[in-house]
Amino acid sequence: MRFASFEVDGKPSWGLVRECGLVGLDATMAARYPTLKSAIAADALQEVADSLAGKPADATIEDATYLPVIGDPDKILCVGLNYHDHRKEGGHGEVEHPTIFTRYANAQIGHNQPMIRPLETHTLDFEAELAVIISKGGRRIAEADAFDHVAGYSCYNDGSVRAYQRHTTQFIPGKNFMGTGGFGPWMVTPDEIKDLDAVTVECRLNGEVMQHAPVADMIFSIPRVIAYCSTFTELAPGDVIATGTPGGVGSRRDPQIWMKAGDICEIDISGVGVLRNPIVDEEAA
Secondary structure, X not given: OEEEEEEEOOEEEEEXXXXXXXEEOOHHHHHHOOOHHHHHHOXXXXXXXXXXXXXXXXXXXXXXXXXXXXXXXXXXXXXXXOEHHHHHHOOOOOOOOOEEEEEOHHHEEOOOOOEEEOOOOOOEEOOEEEEEEEOOOEOOOOHHHHHHHEEEEEEEEEOEEHHHHOOOOOOHHXXXXXXXXXXXXXXXXXXXXXXXXXXXXEEEEOOXXXXXXXXXXXXOOHHHHHHHHHXXXXXXXXXXXXXXXXXXXXXXXXXXXXXXXXXXXXXXXXXXXXXXXXXXXXXXX
């Protein structure tokens, strides 16, 4: 199953993705489960899908106004340097534990929404990532049980303002400029992914492949990351974990490649979908 968050008549909604388009909840179900996160928390995705059988689409897949898949996560946890080629291109040594930083929900944008290059610097970089969305939460989740806590997968573009990311050793400023976290177009439930290790993560900038790697190339596996994060915080339904980006980022190329106004950045994750965001310059107030 695939679920998306989107607007209907200018109001936030969510629902099922079918070939005919995006099918929003009826009033009764929307009152019970106002957001995708609330349905995940109630373990009600199948119930919602069943309720939408035969209901016409509210928008076509192409013309829908998409919102971030989870607009109100309790936490967005991001894994840095989680692919061998990305670690090496930055000159970083091997580490024993995942590098974790946080994003904030108000920095996110949905599929087809503009990614904003800020006024402060032109150093806006792309990072293609597989996003994991948590189903049931918990503390100290064992690696062997980690996939029981996954509601689904999505595409994430961890748009990074490198100048601010590198002001200090702390990543957070460069990862939280408004309108830089692309998240979408939808969430795919785990049953649709037959071989997670074979899933490929790709970034294209104006149609040219910048990054490409299989999930199998991760340094720390998804179960390892879930287990590690759940030791220091209690994961909650709807939490998002961006699992790291492959090598090929613009800042490590020669010459460097920065996203600029007029560019189109696409994050293509096999079996999941394609997240597309046009780049625009922030307008001065």
